[in-house]
Amino acid sequence: MRIKVNRDNCTGCRLCLQICAIEHFFEINPKKAALRIEAKFPDPGKFRPFVCTQCGKCAEVCPEDAVYQNEAGGYIVDQEKCTNCGDCVVACPVGVICQHPDLGYVIKCDFCMECTRICNTKALVEWKRKPVTAKKEA
Amino acid sequence: MNNGLAGTTLRINLSTGEIHRFPTDEELFRRWHGGRGVIAKILYDEVPRNADPLGPENIFIVNVGIMSGCYIPAGSKTEFGSISPLTNGHGDSNMGGHFGPMLKFAGYDMIIFSGVSPKPIFLYVDNDAVELRDASQYWGFGSLDCEEQLKKDLGEDFEIVTIGPAGENGVLFSCITHDFGRQAGRTGQGAVMGSKKLKAIAVRGNRSIRVHDLESLEKQVTGIIQRTKEHPNMEPWQKYGTSFFIRWSNDNAVLPAYNFQTTYYEDVGKIDGDQLIEQCLITHKACFGCWMNCGKYTKAVIEGKPVVHLEGPEYETGATCGSNLGMKDINHVAYINWMLDNLGMDSMSGGGVTAFAMECFEKKFITKEDLEGFTLKWGSVDDVEHFLDMVAHKRGIGEWFAGGSKRAAEKIGQGSEKFAMQVKGQEMSGYDGRWAPGMLLSYMTADIGAHHNRSWTITVDMAEGRESVEGRAKIVVYLQHIRPLFDTWCICRLFWGELDISPEEIVESLNHITGWEVTVDESLRTSEMIWNLTRCHYLERNRENGRLFDYPPSRSWEDKIPSGPGKGKGVTLEQVEKMLDEYYEARGWDKNGNPTREVLTDLGLDFAGDNLEKIGLLGKPTPGGIPPVRGEKYKPKAF
Secondary structure: EEEEEEEOOOOOHHHHHHHHHHHHHEEEEEHHHHOEEEEEEOOOOOOEEEOOOOHHHHHHHOOOEEEEEEEEEEEOOOOOOOOOOOHHHHHHHOOOOOOOOOOOEEEEOOOOOOHHHHOOOOEEEEEEOOOOOOOOOO | OOOOOOOOEEEEEOOOOEEEEOOHHHHHHHHHHHHHHHHHHHHHHHHOOOOOOOOOOOEEEEEEOOOOOOOOOOOOOOOEEEEEOOOOOOOEEEEEHHHHHHHHHHOOOEEEEEOOOOOOOEEEEEEEEEEEEEEEOOOOOOOOHHHHHHHHOOOOOEEEEEOOOHHHHHHHOEEEEEEEOOOEHHHHHHHHHHOOOEEEEEEEOOOOEEEOOHHHHHHHHHHHHHOOOOOHHHHHHHHHHHHHHHHHHHOOOOOEOOOOOOOOEEEHOOHHHHHHHHEEEEEOOEEEEEEEEOOEEEEEEOOOOOOOOEEEHHHHHHOOOHHOOOOOHHHHHHHHHHHHHHEEOOHHHHHHHHHHHHHHOOOEEEEEEOOOOOOOOOOOOHHHHHHHHHHOOOOOOHHHEEEEHHHHHHOOOOOOOHHOOOOOOOEEEOOOOOOOOOHHHHHHOOOOOHHHHHHHOHHHHHHHOOOOOOOOHHHHHHHHHHHHHHHHHOOHHHHHHHHHOOOOHHHHHHHHHHHOOHHHHHHHHHHHHHHHHHHHHHHHHHHOOHHHHOOOOOHHHHHHOOOHOOOOOOOOHHHHHHHHHHHHHHHEEOOOOOOEEEHHHOOOHHHHHHHHOOOOOEEEEOOOOOOOOOOOOOOOOOO
């Protein structure tokens, strides 16, 4: 399970950020979202959404083994184990793990897909990869 | 607070540099619903009646209201208010974008500026850090250039509002700019910022907004968003934004062309929505929390000029700076839009003033000598570029036009006031009301001058009969209550008109946010209260019977539409008078256009009645009393 980004479709409305924070923290606060929108204005005049790609770098660098992989393959932060040290924030190649002064743990995407459901321009869509099948022997 | 409010109000005295924090007055917000309502009450209470709008006694208010930022469709608005230098009455103007929600995320509902700073400054807000910082290095910058520089200097995650050189120089129709193309354009709020030497406000915040019942709010709002994704208007709206209406207005004989001389533009195909999308579009752009993305971020490419980036032209600018100036290339319209944005002038008034000057040039009331050797011919982008530079910097006769078309007509004379297309000093928006009498009445009676957002009746006029004025006043009264409510709630009104989201649904959201149990009728009554208060305020400042201020320029009834589908159509002066009579009656005002004691008491505005009485402008009791409910409910068709 992954989030596919059609970056040219993003209009910068930030509904995805709002629903993400509501879903996970039950608060209206786009600074508590596990994805981000970069706005490049006035030149070239484009938005670019960044979402977790499940690369696993956060799990690799976590000194507490607080990032584990669930059954669907998503990397999830164990909030009990996380000490908010910030190593994963620095290591994340797309910059979508963040910290907030209210919280004692990092904010990371758990692939709930609410952002893809709210998006009205298909800038973010749920992408279900086809199951990997063994290559036929030549 | 668990009611959508952030909790803190800032009062900043720019003369002394003092910054004071107060708990936000919840009762004030409850009674006046936030945004425009709270602004109206504070301006009424705090600004001396003889205060110069550009002097230290005027105050400048930024208000984010209750619903802005609260996971509500298009909950993005910021309302600005001060005594308008353009109309000399209550002034308010709003913009979308991301600034208002960000101000709330930083913890503030309202900022009230008083006094005048001794030097250029900008306000820096980063959660608890609130500082007045030196803006000498930004003074003189264009609005867009200033925002770009401030983002470089402070950080990309700041939301910023700025003014341009026009605001600094006291051009009376100066605007406030945000997000590289969103404007609070009307009533000269940028001029008031400039008079206070306030170049910009930059805000960043990371706090949560607490609401009464987030579970119900989320369920309701997500439901609305999912339901309306398939609405038939969604696709054209997302593709074109308001530029869609250029062709529609031309087809329906309301598009102003050549300074409102006619309502048919033969070259509409060169400046319409299709041309904008095909030639200029860079990306679609939305305000905070909006799924309709009506914003069109574009570029204007003209040989011999730098390529410029802007947001728009939206419908109003496309009309007032396109057909109204006789432009024959969408890139030229976009370039003029960019110029007005960066110089910091309202594109509706800017277009109106330029069109007025062009007609003056055509009639030889102004000459090449007056224009520093330039001409001012219909359709010439070079002429307009030079003229706007004269106006923004008040060079030569640019100073006359910097006061708007009404004041310019007073200087020029020769009967030019007939075609200075304004009411109360503010230029008309992008609709000609000669064959849309309800629209004309809307312009005439709007509390801030000729502005379409107080009441828009084109489809009402089409449905109810464009030749007749009968019964139109009551509908205008209702629309003047429902439409400004959105400015009071600080949310966008477009989804109400375009996606059929009902006022009942919006009030339900308001109740989820606040925990109130408000009804639509109660909100409408609040809006009527605000409307009457701004009227009283206008009369107290201008000291004449209200009716005197409610007439449009005489072109509106003297000249019939000369071409296109509306050829030969137009209202008579008799119809204009009849509409005013019916309007005042529907409002519970007297024939002179002054609110009566009875209606003011009914609305809980006795204090304003007392003040009117003292200056002899309280309306005389009307025979038969006032209507028990003012206005007639009406849902205009979208288009």
